Amino acid sequence: MSRTDHAGPFIGRSMPRIHDPRLLVGHGRFVDDIDDSGALHAVVLRSPVPHGHIVAVDCAAALACGRALLVLGPDDLELLTDELPTAWRIPGQRARTVAVAARTVRYVGQPVGLVVASSRAEAEGLAELVRIDIEPLPAVLGLDAALAEGAPLLYPEDGTNVVGEIHFGDAPQELERVMASAAHVVERELTIQRVCHSPMEPRGLLAEWIPATRRLTVWSSTQSPHVVRQELATALRLRVDQVRVVAPDIGGSFGGKVTTYADEVMVCLAAVSLGRRVKWIEDRTENLTASYQGRGQRARARLALDGSGRFLALSAHITGDLGAFPIQAGTGPFQVTGLALEGPYRFERAGATVTAVHTNTVPTGAYRGYGMQEAAWIRERLIEEAARETGRDPLELRLLNLIQAEELPYTTRTGLGYDSGDYPAALRRAAALAEERARPSGDSVRRGVAVTPSVEITGFAPSALLEMFQIDWSGWESVRVRVSQDGTVTVFAGVIAIGQGIETTLAQIVADRLGVPIDWVAVELGDTDTAPYSDLTSQASRSLTLAGAALMQAADRMRERMFELAAYHLKAPREEVVLEGAEFRWPAGRTSLAWQEVTSRGWKGWGRSEPGRIRLEETADFDPPAITFSYSAHGAAVSVDLETGEIAVEDYWTVNDSGVLVNPLIAEGQIIGGVAQGLGIALTEEVVHDPVTGHSLTTGFTEYILPASADVPPVTVEHRSTPSAVIPGGFKGLGEGGVIPGPATVANAVAAAVPDIAECLTATPLSPARVWDALSATEAGRA
Amino acid sequence: MTRAVSLVVNGRPYTAETEDRTPLCDVLRHRLRLTGTHVGCEQGVCGACTVLVDGEPVRSCLMLAVQADGCRIETVEGLATEGALAPMQQALMAEHGLQCGFCTPGVLMSLAYAERARLTAEETVSEVLAGHLCRCTGYVGIRRAIERHWKTEEAAG
Ligand code: FES
Ligand code: FES
Numbered sequence: 001m002s003r004t005d006h007a008g009p010f011i012g013r014s015m016p017r018i019h020d021p022r023l024l025v026g027h028g029r030f031v032d033d034i035d036d037s038g039a040l041h042a043v044v045l046r047s048p049v050p051h052g053h054i055v056a057v058d059c060a061a062a063l064a065c066g067r068a069l070l071v072l073g074p075d076d077l078e079l080l081t082d083e084l085p086t087a088w089r090i091p092g093q094r095a096r097t098v099a100v101a102a103r104t105v106r107y108v109g110q111p112v113g114l115v116v117a118s119s120r121a122e123a124e125g126l127a128e129l130v131r132i133d134i135e136p137l138p139a140v141l142g143l144d145a146a147l148a149e150g151a152p153l154l155y156p157e158d159g160t161n162v163v164g165e166i167h168f169g170d171a172p173q174e175l176e177r178v179m180a181s182a183a184h185v186v187e188r189e190l191t192i193q194r195v196c197h198s199p200m201e202p203r204g205l206l207a208e209w210i211p212a213t214r215r216l217t218v219w220s221s222t223q224s225p226h227v228v229r230q231e232l233a234t235a236l237r238l239r240v241d242q243v244r245v246v247a248p249d250i251g252g253s254f255g256g257k258v259t260t261y262a263d264e265v266m267v268c269l270a271a272v273s274l275g276r277r278v279k280w281i282e283d284r285t286e287n288l289t290a291s292y293q294g295r296g297q298r299a300r301a302r303l304a305l306d307g308s309g310r311f312l313a314l315s316a317h318i319t320g321d322l323g324a325f326p327i328q329a330g331t332g333p334f335q336v337t338g339l340a341l342e343g344p345y346r347f348e349r350a351g352a353t354v355t356a357v358h359t360n361t362v363p364t365g366a367y368r369g370y371g372m373q374e375a376a377w378i379r380e381r382l383i384e385e386a387a388r389e390t391g392r393d394p395l396e397l398r399l400l401n402l403i404q405a406e407e408l409p410y411t412t413r414t415g416l417g418y419d420s421g422d423y424p425a426a427l428r429r430a431a432a433l434a435e436e437r438a439r440p441s442g443d444s445v446r447r448g449v450a451v452t453p454s455v456e457i458t459g460f461a462p463s464a465l466l467e468m469f470q471i472d473w474s475g476w477e478s479v480r481v482r483v484s485q486d487g488t489v490t491v492f493a494g495v496i497a498i499g500q501g502i503e504t505t506l507a508q509i510v511a512d513r514l515g516v517p518i519d520w521v522a523v524e525l526g527d528t529d530t531a532p533y534s535d536l537t538s539q540a541s542r543s544l545t546l547a548g549a550a551l552m553q554a555a556d557r558m559r560e561r562m563f564e565l566a567a568y569h570l571k572a573p574r575e576e577v578v579l580e581g582a583e584f585r586w587p588a589g590r591t592s593l594a595w596q597e598v599t600s601r602g603w604k605g606w607g608r609s610e611p612g613r614i615r616l617e618e619t620a621d622f623d624p625p626a627i628t629f630s631y632s633a634h635g636a637a638v639s640v641d642l643e644t645g646e647i648a649v650e651d652y653w654t655v656n657d658s659g660v661l662v663n664p665l666i667a668e669g670q671i672i673g674g675v676a677q678g679l680g681i682a683l684t685e686e687v688v689h690d691p692v693t694g695h696s697l698t699t700g701f702t703e704y705i706l707p708a709s710a711d712v713p714p715v716t717v718e719h720r721s722t723p724s725a726v727i728p729g730g731f732k733g734l735g736e737g738g739v740i741p742g743p744a745t746v747a748n749a750v751a752a753a754v755p756d757i758a759e760c761l762t763a764t765p766l767s768p769a770r771v772w773d774a775l776s777a778t779e780a781g782r783a
Numbered sequence: 784m785t786r787a788v789s790l791v792v793n794g795r796p797y798t799a800e801t802e803d804r805t806p807l808c809d810v811l812r813h814r815l816r817l818t819g820t821h822v823g824c825e826q827g828v829c830g831a832c833t834v835l836v837d838g839e840p841v842r843s844c845l846m847l848a849v850q851a852d853g854c855r856i857e858t859v860e861g862l863a864t865e866g867a868l869a870p871m872q873q874a875l876m877a878e879h880g881l882q883c884g885f886c887t888p889g890v891l892m893s894l895a896y897a898e899r900a901r902l903t904a905e906e907t908v909s910e911v912l913a914g915h916l917c918r919c920t921g922y923v924g925i926r927r928a929i930e931r932h933w934k935t936e937e938a939a940g
């Protein structure tokens with residue numbers, strides 16, 4: 001171990017990430033990179049129809065040729081697996097589990113079985129020989145079809161395609177009363193399309209069953225190893241201690257890899273049945289057509305204002321397309337849209353009804369922004385339209401109604417308790433940046449800018465809150481710090497690395513608090529054998545916020561123990577010992593002892609103060625006392641080509657407050673990455689199904705269009721910092737804030753560029769076809 | 784039908800038995816165990832699998848291994864020398880041009896090509912980076928890294 005010039009303080013420093021070098025030289029270790037010698041390969045059999053009863057899965061031909069090692073169909077799966085649990089339900093919801101064995105299929109691509117052979121190519125060939133005999137049933141595609149009178153039912157026993165319903169905030173009658181007496185009411189129907197997470201690395205796993213130990217080890221591209229472990233144990237009828245899940249490097253997730261999928265259970269079952277290693281790597285078409293998706297909702301929403309422009313009431317009826325069945329998070333994102341509808345504004349009354357609906361399409365669930373992007377879309381489009389209809393300046397209207405700094409802490413009508421910050425200051429700053437960036441329109445190209453504020457739920461969530469709502473998750477995080485004999489420091493945390501740089505930021509925190517060089521620190525994540533338990537891990541803008549808070553506590557306790565040990569060996573009063581350059585010194589006694597000498601003696605038990613506390617390890621559990629809220633204001637400058645309907649985002653800027661930033665460089669990267677995903681929702685991304693066959697038409701990256709470099713302009717990120725009052729360290733999350741206000745900001749900038757079409761900007765993506773349709777109905781388009 | 788293909792990968796000769804239909808990326812990743820080259824789509828769109836074949840950027844998911852028989856292949860594993868990151872790798876690190884790192888090896892190979900082809904920084908962004916999908920970074924950090932690296936190279940003459 002060498003001395004290093006990496007001297008603290010580390011918290012607050014923009015430093016490159018410590019694990020980048022191995023990724024840069026090609027030593028990443030993603031699931032498909034793990035040595036798979038001897039592994040068998042699986043191919044998933046999927047439903048070719050959107051709705052139907054499986055009459056038979058005929059494997060005879062595939063088995064007869066002698067090259068298939070295993071073929072699993074619904075019969076085997078029913079015999080050998082149990083259902084997967086769900087966590088977040090809606091009142092009225094009957095299904096509480098996800099079946100691994102499908103007797104009735106409810107979307108094209110639903111896994112129905114598995115073929116295992118010695119190579120992937122072989123398994124693919126054999127899968128073609130399996131005959132899936134299905135008696136088709138009429139299908140419903142889209143919300144209108146599902147809610148139509150006499151619609152075919154996904155679950156006839158329910159008597160409806162409605163999954164359930166919940167209301168947040170002020171009662172509907174009260175909202176009606178205020179609306180009726182308001183000076184002005186804006187009403188719109190606003191839609192957000194279905195999108196795919198599209199991580200560059202699809203899902204995949206390598207499962208190994210060792211008959212001698214009766215233990216299953218699964219290397220899985222997952223965001224939630226502990227949850228997958230519990231779910232696999234349940235589904236495969238194993239004890240939890242028989243299952244180990246390891247998340248190696250993860251090539252992006254964004255909410256798409258947070259739960260166990262039925263096909264993943266099948267792969268593990270194959271490994272257990274065969275006593276062999278079995279591998280399955282999802283292909284891109286499967287990822288885009290059969291992995292769970294995000295968004296997919298429509299809202300009828302109204303905003304009421306008084307004569308002076310004050311917001312009297314906001315009300316929405318949100319209808320969410322849940323797809324074929326509720327998955328783990330289920331209706332959670334739709335519910336959050338209702339909960340977070342108000343954003344950073346004061347409304348005298350506000351409320352939302354959320355209705356979730358089944359359709360014969362892929363189930364939807366968590367996607368970065370989790371209901372909050374949808375809420376911002378509804379709210380900010382309505383506000384922009386209100387400004388236009390009442391002849392007010394949109395910025396002035398927003399500033400008039402924003403919650404002021406001195407009003408914080410503030411409780412919204414739906415019960416969210418905003419903690420700290422200055423929302424108007426962020427918006428004013430974004431507006432000032434907008435002024436510098438406004439550019440003139442041309443003859444056929446119109447330009448416009450818009451700025452939009454938002455708040456972000458981060459550090460989700462106090463376990464007591466989850467208990468209150470009976471959401472089956474825990475909200476706490478745990479961290480273990482070990483100082484080894486040689487003085488090196490290892491952090492074990494339950495959160496995991498998905499590209500967000502958490503290894504570096506946790507290393508920064510512990511190096512800072514302990515006062516050691518950062519290259520003495522290792523961060524161990526993702527292995528259920530060694531990682532502290534975590535349900536939600538790195539979701540919900542919580543990994544640094546909550547694991548960071550736990551680490552502050554564990555590290556501070558460890559620091560204190562190190563000082564006590566050093567004082568003992570230096571024979572010095574504790575308060576006179578100082579730590580400098582990894583050396584403990586007692587200036588008055590002119591004695592000193594290296595950090596490593598103290599750790600080495602500590603592990604021998606020399607100098608211990610308590611017989612029951614010897615190992616140099618400290619564990620801290622942290623359950624947040626409250627949600628902590630980040631906030632931001634985003635600005636976009638767009639151009640609209642009147643001839644083609646094409647929109648270009650020419651400039652983008654954000655003013656963001658996520659409390660104390662451990663590494664501003666990483667924080668900026670998180671925000672910009674989110675912005676790019678917001679631009680994808682705003683302009684190009686959309687899952688499209690054939691309304692007759694139910695097949696997805698967006699099966700590859702040429703149909704499902706992700707933003708490319710040319711689609712993302714330079715993004716300016718300015719930070720403000722109001723430390724969180726509820727999180728030790730003052731951290732707030734920022735994993736999702738980048739995506740939340742983007743689509744609304746872009747649409748509002750388009751509205752500013754071409755006010756004639758503002759009223760039509762009610763659905764994303766704002767594709768050239770959609771914009772061109774709107775333009776051709778107006779003066780601007782005909783000119 | 785299998786046959787032997789001979790490749791020189793990052794300066795080292797290899798021979799591998801492969802089937803006619805096996806793409807180059809599979810041979811590199813699973814036979815030679817050079818897993819730095821990633822596969823993101825197998826459809827020729829994402830660019831994660833980009834390697835250089837006789838100096839030209841190629842999507843190794845679209846090229847069959849047999850087509851590369853006798854060729855000189857360069858992959859991400861060949862960029863760093865004696866354990867030191869190449870300047871372009873350093874620039875990506877300094878500008879936070881990678882997050883999950885899955886797309887990074889393909890991006891790096893395209894950039895290596897652009898540098899040798901003496902493209903300008905602007906051309907590199909508009910013609911070369913344009914062929915890569917990155918879901919994490921929003922490309923801003925990658926573009927900054929390109930500008931930084933090209934500027935340093937210019938200064939060095
Ligand atoms: S994997 Fe070859 S281009 Fe995507
Ligand atoms: S860094 Fe994750 S896809 Fe580019």
